[in-house]
Amino acid sequence: MTxxxxxxxxxxxxSLFHDWTERYEYVIGLGKHLAPMPGxxxxxxxxxxxxxSQVWLDASCQDGRMHYLxxxxxxxxxxxxxxxxxxxxxxxxxxxxxxDMSFVDQxxxxxxxxxxxxxALNLMATxxxxxxxxxxxx
Amino acid sequence: xxxxxxxxxxxxxxxxxxxxHGKPLVYLDNAATxxxxxxxxxxxxxxxxxxxxxxxxxxxxxxxxATIAHEEARLTVARHLNSPTPDEIIxxxxxxxxxxxxxxxxxxxxxxxxGDEILxxxxxxxxxxxxxxxxxxxxxxxxxxxxxxxxxTLDLPAFHRLLTERTRxxxxxxxxxxxxxxxxxxxxxxxxxxxGALTLLDGAQAAPHLPxxxxxxxxxxxxxxxxxxYAPTGIGVLYGRYKILDSLPPWRGGGEMIKKxxxxxxxxxxLPFRYEAGTPNIEGAIGLAAALDWINRIGLDALHQxxxxxxxxxxxxxSALDGLRLYGPSDRAASLSFNIDGIHHYDxxxxxxQMGIAVRTGHHCCQPLMExxxxxxxxxxxxxxxxTTDEVIQLAAAVKKAAAMxx
Numbered sequence: 001m002t003x004x005x006x007x008x009x010x011x012x013x014x015s016l017f018h019d020w021t022e023r024y025e026y027v028i029g030l031g032k033h034l035a036p037m038p039g040x041x042x043x044x045x046x047x048x049x050x051x052x053s054q055v056w057l058d059a060s061c062q063d064g065r066m067h068y069l070x071x072x073x074x075x076x077x078x079x080x081x082x083x084x085x086x087x088x089x090x091x092x093x094x095x096x097x098x099x100d101m102s103f104v105d106q107x108x109x110x111x112x113x114x115x116x117x118x119x120a121l122n123l124m125a126t127x128x129x130x131x132x133x134x135x136x137x138x
Numbered sequence: 139x140x141x142x143x144x145x146x147x148x149x150x151x152x153x154x155x156x157x158x159h160g161k162p163l164v165y166l167d168n169a170a171t172x173x174x175x176x177x178x179x180x181x182x183x184x185x186x187x188x189x190x191x192x193x194x195x196x197x198x199x200x201x202x203x204a205t206i207a208h209e210e211a212r213l214t215v216a217r218h219l220n221s222p223t224p225d226e227i228i229x230x231x232x233x234x235x236x237x238x239x240x241x242x243x244x245x246x247x248x249x250x251x252x253g254d255e256i257l258x259x260x261x262x263x264x265x266x267x268x269x270x271x272x273x274x275x276x277x278x279x280x281x282x283x284x285x286x287x288x289x290x291t292l293d294l295p296a297f298h299r300l301l302t303e304r305t306r307x308x309x310x311x312x313x314x315x316x317x318x319x320x321x322x323x324x325x326x327x328x329x330x331x332x333x334g335a336l337t338l339l340d341g342a343q344a345a346p347h348l349p350x351x352x353x354x355x356x357x358x359x360x361x362x363x364x365x366x367x368y369a370p371t372g373i374g375v376l377y378g379r380y381k382i383l384d385s386l387p388p389w390r391g392g393g394e395m396i397k398k399x400x401x402x403x404x405x406x407x408x409l410p411f412r413y414e415a416g417t418p419n420i421e422g423a424i425g426l427a428a429a430l431d432w433i434n435r436i437g438l439d440a441l442h443q444x445x446x447x448x449x450x451x452x453x454x455x456x457s458a459l460d461g462l463r464l465y466g467p468s469d470r471a472a473s474l475s476f477n478i479d480g481i482h483h484y485d486x487x488x489x490x491x492q493m494g495i496a497v498r499t500g501h502h503c504c505q506p507l508m509e510x511x512x513x514x515x516x517x518x519x520x521x522x523x524x525x526t527t528d529e530v531i532q533l534a535a536a537v538k539k540a541a542a543m544x545x
Contacts, residue, residue: 074482
């Protein structure tokens with residue numbers, strides 16, 4: 001599935017929900033089911049410091065495809081990261097670099113987030129792209 | 139004074155009728171800032187509509203009216219704190235500014251030397267830590283910290299051990315902003331006085347809830363913020379004992395704080411103006427006086443009783459929830475801090491916000507205290523005059539719902 005297709009799929013899933021409780025439960029569920037990140041990878045150099053929660057991101061490239069592992073001490077943050085991982089994982093570095101991440105704005109989730117959390121989310125997307133840059137064009 | 143009428147009080151706060159995320163606002167972040175009653179909003183507005191002018195040295199009518207209003211505000215603050223003279227009331231921008239003022243002028247005066255000690259507690263807000271660390275860097279003095287027990291109260295035997303003839307300053311919070319611990323400040327100030335230390339109390343959390351009597355406390359400096367006592371943002375107070383303040387050098391230079399300026403030298407003004415360089419926050423001072431008058435019309439005793447009843451109800455309701463951990467002693471005031479096992483405070487706060495409930499999450503500018511308790515933060519509900527039992531029930535129900543979603 002392409003990045004755009006996954007994004008479309010996510011938007012369709014989220015459009016089924018009518019109130020904030022359901023949307024949040026969905027995001028929390030995504031967080032709970034995010035592939036675990038081994039504790040030894042949760043190092044200081046993988047830490048993206050947000051305002052109130054910690055986020056760890058690990059990126060590698062196998063057979064020309066990006067592989068992301070992430071974790072957070074906040075379950076909601078982790079769920080938001082899971083959205084990104086679902087969109088960008090197993091894609092080529094070049095596709096990740098050109099991906100339009102503004103789909104988050106259409107999820108209706110961002111308006112429920114505190115500005116600090118929304119900023120952390122933008123930072124997350126940027127970091128995921130930056131890591132892809134290391135492997136692009138190879 | 140009639141019985142405490144919370145409905146009548148709520149009616150005086152326009153912001154309380156607004157909605158958040160489509161739900162009625164339940165505002166429980168009063169330790170961060172309190173909302174403003176009409177009496178304060180009207181006083182600020184009337185100042186600009188009727189007497190706006192720069193104060194002191196003005197010959198025109200408005201300037202005189204504004205000067206009178208500003209100095210009457212100082213009198214109101216002096217009366218509120220039972221300060222013997224309004225000359226001991228310095229208007230600042232808030233508690234942080236007040237504490238920085240004291241630490242800076244003690245540094246400038248060279249009152250501290252290597253080997254001297256500053257004593258504070260593990261409960262302090264960063265604003266009552268960092269200015270003293272800066273003073274230590276400048277003077278070579280060292281910082282010493284009174285530890286806390288697991289219930290968030292001060293370890294008093296340790297305090298008495300740490301208080302020595304080397305202690306030059308005792309700087310303590312009156313009520314902990316993070317845990318609601320009410321410190322036995324009168325006793326601690328008296329002990330500090332015995333060893334000749336200067337004493338400062340951070341009253342940011344106490345001023346909205348307790349009557350403050352600086353003579354009874356016998357404290358040298360008392361700091362508080364306007365915005366937490368229902369007054370506008372950007373105004374605060376430093377009470378300073380006259381004979382101590384008068385012996386200290388000025389802080390900021392500029393207009394108002396001088397008597398005469400020439401290029402060969404400047405003579406400084408008397409108290410309190412010596413510490414009020416530049417055009418002051420005139421509207422803020424007038425708003426602060428209106429807020430103190432408003433509080434005193436209700437009566438701090440009645441107000442405190444109401445808030446204590448709410449905080450006890452909240453503690454009881456939350457305690458019943460699975461995995462809930464309360465911080466601070468059972469006789470806490472103003473703030474109730476808690477966590478739920480296995481749930482991040484930030485997540486819980488985010489979901490409470492969706493339900494229209496405003497609480498604060500995080501370290502509450504008390505990182506050393508959070509570290510002491512092995513947490514990155516807590517959820518803090520803090521109460522004011524306008525909060526109700528119904529809001530306490532809504533809080534408990536919302537916490538229960540949020541916790542279920544996050545498990």
